[in-house]
Amino acid sequence: MITISSHVLYLRAVALGLVICSGCAAAQELDEPILPLPLTVELDPARVALGEKLFNDPRLAHNNAMACASCHQLEQGGDDGLPRSITNSGEPDVINTPGIFNRAFNFRQTWGGAFRTLEEQAEAALHNPRHAATTWEELLPKLAADAQYAASFSRIYGGVRKEHVLDAIATYERSLITPNAPFDRYLRGDARAISAEQKHGYELFKSYGCISCHQGVNVGGNLFQKFGLFEDYFKLRGGPLMPADLGRYNVTKDERDRHVFRVPSLRNIAVTAPYFHDGSVEKLGYAVEVMARVQLGRKPPPHEVQAIVSFLESLTGEYQGRTLAAPRSTP
Numbered sequence: 173m174i175t176i177s178s179h180v181l182y183l184r185a186v187a188l189g190l191v192i193c194s195g196c197a198a199a200q201e202l203d204e205p206i207l208p209l210p211l212t213v214e215l216d217p218a219r220v221a222l223g224e225k226l227f228n229d230p231r232l233a234h235n236n237a238m239a240c241a242s243c244h245q246l247e248q249g250g251d252d253g254l255p256r257s258i259t260n261s262g263e264p265d266v267i268n269t270p271g272i273f274n275r276a277f278n279f280r281q282t283w284g285g286a287f288r289t290l291e292e293q294a295e296a297a298l299h300n301p302r303h304a305a306t307t308w309e310e311l312l313p314k315l316a317a318d319a320q321y322a323a324s325f326s327r328i329y330g331g332v333r334k335e336h337v338l339d340a341i342a343t344y345e346r347s348l349i350t351p352n353a354p355f356d357r358y359l360r361g362d363a364r365a366i367s368a369e370q371k372h373g374y375e376l377f378k379s380y381g382c383i384s385c386h387q388g389v390n391v392g393g394n395l396f397q398k399f400g401l402f403e404d405y406f407k408l409r410g411g412p413l414m415p416a417d418l419g420r421y422n423v424t425k426d427e428r429d430r431h432v433f434r435v436p437s438l439r440n441i442a443v444t445a446p447y448f449h450d451g452s453v454e455k456l457g458y459a460v461e462v463m464a465r466v467q468l469g470r471k472p473p474p475h476e477v478q479a480i481v482s483f484l485e486s487l488t489g490e491y492q493g494r495t496l497a498a499p500r501s502t503p
């Protein structure tokens with residue numbers, strides 16, 4: 173599996189002019205600050221299958237009624253299309269649900285970057301009082317009492333233990349990649365994979381400076397940045413400030429992290445509305461305008477916003493050979 177750090181090194185090597193043949197495997201691959209997702213990842217199929225079953229099983233939750241997939245729906249771009257998901261108590265959650273695809277390529281998990289690994293994040297989701305709300309004391313005996321789970325865990329891992337549950341879920345998550353987006357095909361040398369407007373949008377994405385934050389294999393997911401560098405986003409949004417708006421400050425309690433967020437990945441962004449950690453923006457065009465304004469102090473004209481949106485649409489990839497669908501659209 174390709175790691176973020178190897179990409180960062182690769183990018184540095186490109187910047188230093190050290191890379192003469194781009195990876196050599198694909199000689200005509202373009203030298204760009206965005207890299208294509210790998211077409212496949214090598215994972216143990218038995219662990220992936222067990223993880224898939226766990227991810228989709230509502231019995232993991234204390235109330236036996238909420239699966240990971242209740243909020244992270246693969247047919248909905250990996251989230252649920254809601255500003256905030258409905259928790260197990262029927263209340264809206266505190267923060268927007270991110271997509272679940274390509275998460276292994278992000279350097280941290282969650283909007284505020286609370287976790288370094290998918291395993292740590294999965295354990296937190298199991299304990300989260302709004303999500304699975306379970307404990308290991310409750311969950312492990314439940315799984316061991318199920319004949320199918322007991323057999324799978326024993327065959328693959330030699331028993332049902334917490335590390336094994338987390339490994340299975342995280343391995344499944346690592347399998348959730350969406351390669352072959354039109355833009356990735358373009359990066360791999362197919363000049364006709366994206367339209368003239370999408371190319372123009374990509375040039376604008378670079379010239380406005382979006383690329384300084386959203387780059388690498390996930391078009392984001394490898395930096396922390398303050399939300400609101402040129403203008404106060406929260407004033408622009410209006411409404412009361414919520415705890416989730418503090419971002420990374422909630423993780424570190426360091427003043428410098430107030431309103432700092434992990435720069436999100438823009439892969440599949442066209443199918444994961446609504447936008448931002450508060451899920452407050454429904455239209456991608458408006459999200460682009462907000463970004464230009466608060467992160468870059470710029471106001472692109474409508475036709476440029478449209479071109480950038482069009483470029484972002486070229487980042488929608490395929491899961492198991494099918495292009496991801498927009499929320500609530502018929503597959």
Ligand code: HEC
Binds near residue numbers: 227242267281341
């Ligand atoms: C009630 C809805 C809900 C359920 C159920 C749920 N999640 Fe999430 N998930 C969220 C929300 C909301 C976040 C963002 C949390 C944050 O940023 O603080 C999230 C974040 C994540 C992330 C990090 C994504 C990113 O971009 O940083 C992963 C991975 C994830 N969840 C996996 C899981 C797994 C595994 C389960 C089951 C054990 C699960 N989730 C159950 C709502 C849910």
Ligand code: HEC
Binds near residue numbers: 398
């Ligand atoms: C200084 C860093 C920075 C720059 C420059 C920047 N962004 Fe962002 N972007 C972020 C951060 C941080 C967030 C997360 C905001 C939040 O917490 O909701 C974000 C969020 C987004 C989102 C919403 C993602 C989601 O999953 O909801 C989009 C779309 C986006 N940016 C596009 C752009 C575009 C287009 C540009 C250029 C006009 C741009 N960004 C420039 C840092 C940046």
